[in-house]
Amino acid sequence: MAAAARGRGGVWRRAWQRAVACNTRGGAVPAAKSGLAPWIPVVGLEIHAQISSNSKLFSGSQVQFAAPPNSLVSFFDASLPGTLPAGYQITQQRVPIAVNGSLSYSLCIDNKMSQMVTKTVRIKQIQLEQDSGKSLHDDTRSQTLVDLNRAGVGLMEVVMEPDLCCGEEAAAAVRELQLILQTLGSSQAVMAEGQLRVDANVSVHQPGELYGVRTEVKNINSLRFLAKAVDYEIQRQIEELENGGTILNETRAFDSKLGCTLPMRDKEGKQDYRFMPEPNLPPLILYDAKSLPANMNHQQVVNIDWIHERLPDLPSVKRAKLVEWYGILPEHSFTLLRSGSRVRAVAPARLLVSRNVNVPTAGDTLSSLYVMKALDVLCLENEDGLTEFFENVVKQTQMKPKRVIGWILNDLLSYLKQHSLTVKESPVSSFLLADLLNLLEKKEISSTAAKQVLAELWKGEGKTPLEIVKEKKLVLIQDQKELEQICQAVIDGRENEVIAIKAGNRKVLNKLIGLVQRETQGRSNPVLVKQLLEKKLLE
């Protein structure tokens, strides 16, 4: 790391400027206690995302979370003698599927959704590799149990350049990557299920100096813990150095209960993996429209341009479109696209098929399974969540999108969160919600009544909003005379209030409007009630 920085003069300077930017935002970077120049933290991430696929990378075994141990193991996965290529882990060491990419992500300043900055982290490479099996150690009986369900599952390793400087940035970048992977469907990317695993490389140094010795923090299984682990490690290193200590190049594990990182015993010492090329796998060749040879079976080749054309909008583009088309606030577009980890989506990122893809040298054949796996990484069908729901409601109602968004983000989302449901599992369909909002828009019911109807709809009894409105007698009182009578009755009993209003205290008017609403059980249009009251009291 140090040698690399020396060779490329600009590297540390860029990092330093970023660090300063971090500092001015306040909080993220701990300032040195001793009054020395502030320490500059450098954070790089290595992310392993499980490729969303029905089968493993080179075998037909299924991929499934929490299946009984060793129930998803083929002859190949157990590397029985004579199965090719098995018995070792395979990775794209020399020619990754993509190189020199970048990822833009947004970060809110001072925890205010309304103040967002966009940052970029360079992506060094993305490579395919096989997952390993799992060892479970039983210390009391000194036994080791091995589960090979995971062995051979396809992973993509996303290697980021050390462009980040704090836990918050790390978490935001991974969040955006997670969204992209989910949008593309190349990974379900659920951290809790191990489909997205993040290792953080952390070091600190003084301005003008070379990068410090780095540690690798593993065992991070949520975004919150990622931010915590990185910040803890930065702080730990600074304290260590300021107390005259040194940082060891070591692997540390994040202990989420203690909230700190601890050295990992079994990872001591440098590993030499002794890589060698795998002769059983012919090169995987990525073509574009220009390089694609004629007469190729399209099922058997990967054509980057073909995939490019079929890419869905990535989250950043989608957010911009939402803001432009519907006039909603940018922060609302973020909420729409990141409504919870259970919202799943899917297809290939520009990120994954960057034009800088290294094309391996000539090779002829390729097992179809291998090609299919490459396609799995690069594209899958689209399945959207909250955004799609929002757009469907907008399509079916006359209400302005700006108003619809409130119903989606406040009412729908909080209900779903309370009951931990996905958008797909919502008992109220976009059609029913649109129906309800139309009643509101046409002033047939009040918004108070609308909330009551929604509460009924959640029960999922198959009634339409109109049926509920009728059943509960929530239709606005259209008869002006009836409403006038009710208003009169309210005024009659409240002389004190009338005097106050007449004296110019308009606030009291709102109280009377509320009383009329109560009297009518929400079946009155507050605007109309206000007009009637004003007419009676002020004219």
Place this chain on the structure above:
Amino acid sequence: QVSAALREGRVTPTELCQRCLSLLKSTKFLNAYITVAEETALKQAEESEERYRRGQPLGVLDGIPVAVKDNFNTAGIETTCASNMLKGYISPYNATVVQKLLDQGAVLLGKTNLDEFAMGSGSTDGVFGPVRNPWSYSRQYKEKSVPESHSEDEESNWVITGGSSGGSAAAVSSFTCFAALGSDTGGSTRNPAAHCGVVGLKPTYGLISRHGLIPLVNSMDVPGILTRCVDDAAVVLGSLAGHDPKDSTTIQDNFEPFELPSLTNVSKLSIGIPKEYHAPGLSSEILSLWSKAAELFKNAGARVIEVSLPHTCYSIVCYHVLCTAEVASNMARFDGLEYGHRSDMNKSTESMYAATRREGFNDVVRGRILSGNYFLLKQNYENYFIKAQKVRRLIANDFVKVFESGVDILLTPTTLTDAVPYVEFIKEDNRTRSAQDDILTQAANMAGLPAINVPAALSERGLPLGLQFIGRSFQERQLLSVAKWFEKQVKFPMIQLEEVKRHDHDVFQHQKSSFS
């Protein structure tokens, strides 16, 4: 001819199988087989007989007794690789080549002996003991070797088969089967074929599936074919070749099985004699045999020219580096967890791994794993592994250039000498022996080219000598046609074995006892 006899009902598959089994028993001292699958073989023979009875045999191979080297997986029959590591291991699946043989009605007699994990050139380094060359017991050898060794007992006189497919070569040579599968990584099929006086074909890399062949060197291994004549080799090749989805390195093009033409005119052929194959240690009788063979082609009107493959001398060293590197990686799977031997050592998982591998592998295998891991270390990678790969490319290019210059086939010796007595052979270690014995054969593996050993003559000691033909990639038809022509000219004598005579029958008496 056996196939015709089967079709005509002169012999039934069961009779044939029983005769082979009884011959196999009386030649048990050869130690050619590790496992004899008597029961399943007889059952397969019965099924074959039923097909013949209905007049619906599956093809030329139906009812033909075959043997398979014990590093090919066979469902239901032990697959040991002649190693403690896999003693008792029964694979749940058949290797693709085994399945193809069975699908065509062949009768699988058993699994043949080899060097542990096919690492060796003598068939002397397996846990089941060395294989003895049937020619040690032939009238031809006994007559010639008696004068110089009449004082010694016969026991010290027997010669090795070569290896590592020595069991398969001995099985074919002693008439206990009609064809056998070997494997060829650096010469493991051609070398024992030469020493045992049988045809040994190493097909082009990628023509035959390796799925189910327990790998030695993935980039060089090919299933090999051992038969008594070139025609038989062509038939077996035809039944095995073709794409296999389970081996991505097999070519997708359809393979059309062929019948070999009987060449009468070789005048349009261009035969190359690579001068680098005049290697140190080449015996004078093989040298003169080589020259005579060249003369034979010249006299028949072929163009015979000396050619150069300048990087040949570096080949064996590079082969050693690449071979051990792959061995180090390929052997990683044997950890005692999923299958095979597991040590009782239970202090920790790591100590269990270590003890399992120490107990399971012999010195040769452990030595190759160690050197392979050394070559793959970061600090050595550039100097050994990468360099060896670069030189490998140069070696392959040598062949490309020679073939581009118009040469059709290369003619070389297969071995430096005839087979040596076991007591002599074990005076040198496995590594030294492999370096000597693979010297003329491994370059074809480095380049992926098809090559065949054709028995050519007997040595002064009455032992077989063979010559090697190397062809262009995927030009097996041309290679085998030339080999067949040569075979016809040299009239290699049949082995005269007491045991075979006792099983006197027209099937065995036939000059070549071929099945095609």
